[in-house]
Amino acid sequence: MFSSMVAIAAIALAGCAAPTPRIVEGSRLTIAVPGPFTSANSTTSLGTNTANEAVAELTASSFSRENGVGALVNNASFGSVQKVSDNPLKVKYTLSEKAVWSDGVAVDASDLLLAWAANSGALNTVAAKRDADGTVTNQDALNKGVYFDSNAAGSGLNLVTQLPKISDDNRAITLTFTHPFADWERVFPEQLIAAHVVMQHAMPARKYSADAAKRALVTAVQNDDAGALNPVSIFWNHGFDMTNLPSDGSLLVSSGPYVVTGAKENDSVTLTANEHFAAGPLPRVQTITLRLISDPLERAKALAAGDVDMMTADATAPLLAALHDAKNVTLLHSPASAYEHLDLSFASGGPFDPKAWGGDASRARKAREAFLLTVPRAAMLDTLVKPLQPKPAVRDSFMSVPGADAYDDIVDGNDSSRYAAVNLVRARSLLASIGATKPLTVRLLYPASDALRSAEFAQIVASAAQAGFRVTDASSAGWKQRLGDSSYDAALFAWDAGDASVNASESIFGTDGARNLNAFSNPNMDALFEQLDAEYSADKRKALMTQVEKQLFDDAYGLPLYQLPSVTAVDSTVISGVGAQPALSMLLGEYADWKPSASSPAPR
The missing domain is CATH 3.10.105.10 (Dipeptide-binding Protein; Domain 3)
Structure with a gap:
């Protein structure tokens, strides 16, 4: 049982200057994305889909994100990551005072501790069993135990089996890894889930304030309290599932530039600029509507008809033909x-x-x-x-x-x-x-x-x-x-x-990799990945990656x-500053570059 305790600092936002607004009042942008929207928690196995991840991209801040060629871009406005020691590997993740939830509550170490508990598997008391079709066969056992249904298995937090240490000011958390891990900068998911919201809903009878909810969650995790963690895990897994706008606005708290303010099942999700946001580049567009359209050709038709202003998809001949004659549409090509x-x-x-x-x-x-x-x-x-x-x-x-x-x-x-x-x-x-x-x-x-x-x-x-x-x-x-x-x-x-991490490649080419789909196994390859996991020098990592690839080509893998090929199509009369990006998430991550036109379109 974990028994160490720390004091939780009071949630005080004093001293946090209000962000300088850049919003163009009344500006609107409609983006077509594949649907459906099913959850405000994209880090569960059931919450993993394109629409959910698109919403998360606009409503979550993180320590870093990847650019179009896989390089890590740090976000100092949200926080910093520092390697404390190599043996054992210890890493300190410190949150900026600018990191604030949209309800005014600070993003702090309790949120990072919940992320560790949910995504490491360290506190799970039961595992899901599935049949050949992937259907869970032991749901009763999962409901009675502690089971966080995370999609982040193998991301690195699974290598942190010791209880993380929270700083005295409650703004930092230090992780100790069981063995070296080259991708230590990116172990936390890009979307954090608010600890105070989870605890308030997991135990509604306690009527916790935000401050008390954070303390209660930290205590439950530190004491490995299965009785408290059972409802916490159940709510984390399913409490944010939704297709329409929930009546309880706390389920939509955001740490990112936008907050969900509307949702219609199989139709759209509306997001409005977050007035508390300062933990990253500030947006100009006041309201973004994500129109849920799964078929790329239907997205193109909606753009040509003026029903949406932007879309991105894999480029195909029929899609490009549909976009070619659309008025005022600029095509941006990218791998x-x-x-x-x-x-x-x-x-x-x-x-x-x-x-x-x-x-x-x-x-x-x-x-x-x-x-x-x-x-x-x-x-x-x-x-x-x-x-x-x-x-x-x-x-x-x-x-x-x-x-x-x-x-x-x-x-x-x-x-x-x-x-x-x-x-x-x-x-x-x-x-x-x-x-x-x-x-x-x-x-x-x-x-x-x-x-x-x-x-x-x-x-x-x-x-x-x-x-x-x-x-x-x-x-x-x-x-x-x-x-x-x-x-x-x-x-x-x-x-x-x-995902350009070493861990992602190892999951495909390693003998026991979760995404090894062709039974490839080479002990030399596994040994090279062990060295890669422990190597922090960029030049030495590149040399090891070259050896890994040479082995793959030698083995005729x-x-x-x-x-x-991909294409982004934009109505140039509505928005400018949009660049070609290789994925929808990266396109949405460039929100701060978008400049709405002087005459914004009417609500759709």
């Missing part, structure tokens, strides 16, 4: 944060699995290399991406985004050049060397009814056939559910590279192909 890639399965029983060769891993590796040498990456880029995006490029790194500081150096040393062009001669030679006298059948999984992937499939079929492969169509509408099973030998899909 998306998601990158297309081809994964090969190491345990499907097919030609890339050692079992198909009597356990001979060398022959399976040569079969994988031969197949990858037939993939026409340059032709796919020219025919499928160039018509949609100016100056696209093949991606030659698994871990680094083109344009990132480390990208060129990593590519120079990772041996990706062996796959720079189709090499049918080399592919045939490899197949001959392993005794493949008949065409090898490769079952290729990809999303059904997807024009881009269908075109990629057709090009791979034609090229691979010339070397001695018979590629068959294993496309499926339920392709996501099939990832990781043995029903396919190769898969075409995209990884969202918005698969191939990165290219960043998916």
Whole structure:
């Protein structure tokens, strides 16, 4: 049981100067985003969707955020992060006095302590059990125990098993990690949940004030009080679920530039500038409405009709055609944060699995290399991406985004050049060397009814056939559910590279990674990730990342192909200052650059 106690400082905002307003009175902006909106807590497993995350991007402040090429941009107005020691790794997270909830209550260490409790799993007394469809089968046990249903498993807070230490002024928290962790600057989720609101709703009979609620929550966490943490975890999991505007406004408290002031199920979410906000760049637009439109073509139609002012989506030929003739619409092209890639399965029983060769891993590796040498990456880029995006490029790194500081150096040393062009001669030679006298059948999984992937499939079929492969169509509408099973030998899909942390890469390529979907396992790779986790020097990390990537290419793991093309469309008569960004979250993160026109549109 945790038993240490700390005093909670009074919640006083004295001395916090009011932010200088930049709001253009009456200004409005309507942005089309994929729906539905289902929760004001985007950090639960059920709260993870695009609309919820879009709302969180505008209503939450954090220590840092990633830019378009994965670099971390610190937010000193919200707080600071300081490494206190290396062995053991101790990190102090200090909140600025400018960090204030929209109800006037300070964001303080109790909010960070709740974030640790909810996202570390350290206080959970029971785990969810799921059937093959992902349905929870032990809900009764979860309801009786302590179970925070966080989507942040493996983010780094899971490595903090000791009770965090709260500073005397209640503005800082120090975490002690069980082992080195290279991504220590970004362990807290970008959206914090207000501790006082959670505790007030978890125990309504106590009628806690905000100050008393914070003290009670800290005490419950420090004492590992399962009786108190049970209702806390239940409320944290589901108390912020909503599709319409709740009658209780405390469920919408915000630490970011905007506050939710309206919500209509499957229609829209309205956000109004937060008058208490000073923990980051100040907005100019007074009211933002997020229109919930899942179909990109319908978003384009709404923009052309003047029903929305801005949208972003993956660029497709039909979408660009729909936007091309829209009046006053500016198109901003950018590579998306998601990158297309081809994964090969190491345990499907097919030609890339050692079992198909009597356990001979060398022959399976040569079969994988031969197949990858037939993939026409340059032709796919020219025919499928160039018509949609100016100056696209093949991606030659698994871990680094083109344009990132480390990208060129990593590519120079990772041996990706062996796959720079189709090499049918080399592919045939490899197949001959392993005794493949008949065409090898490769079952290729990809999303059904997807024009881009269908075109990629057709090009791979034609090229691979010339070397001695018979590629068959294993496309499926339920392709996501099939990832990781043995029903396919190769898969075409995209990884969202918005998270550029070492931890995110390890989750894909590490033997026990949560997102390892092809049974890839290499002890040398796991050892390299252990070194990466413990390395804080940027140059040494880059060298280790290069070694990781060289191993991936040596093992013929698969191939990165290219960043998916994206487009942002803006009504230039309504807003200016909008830049091309690779993801919706990054677009919304640039809210402070947006300049509303003199004549703002009427409410819609």
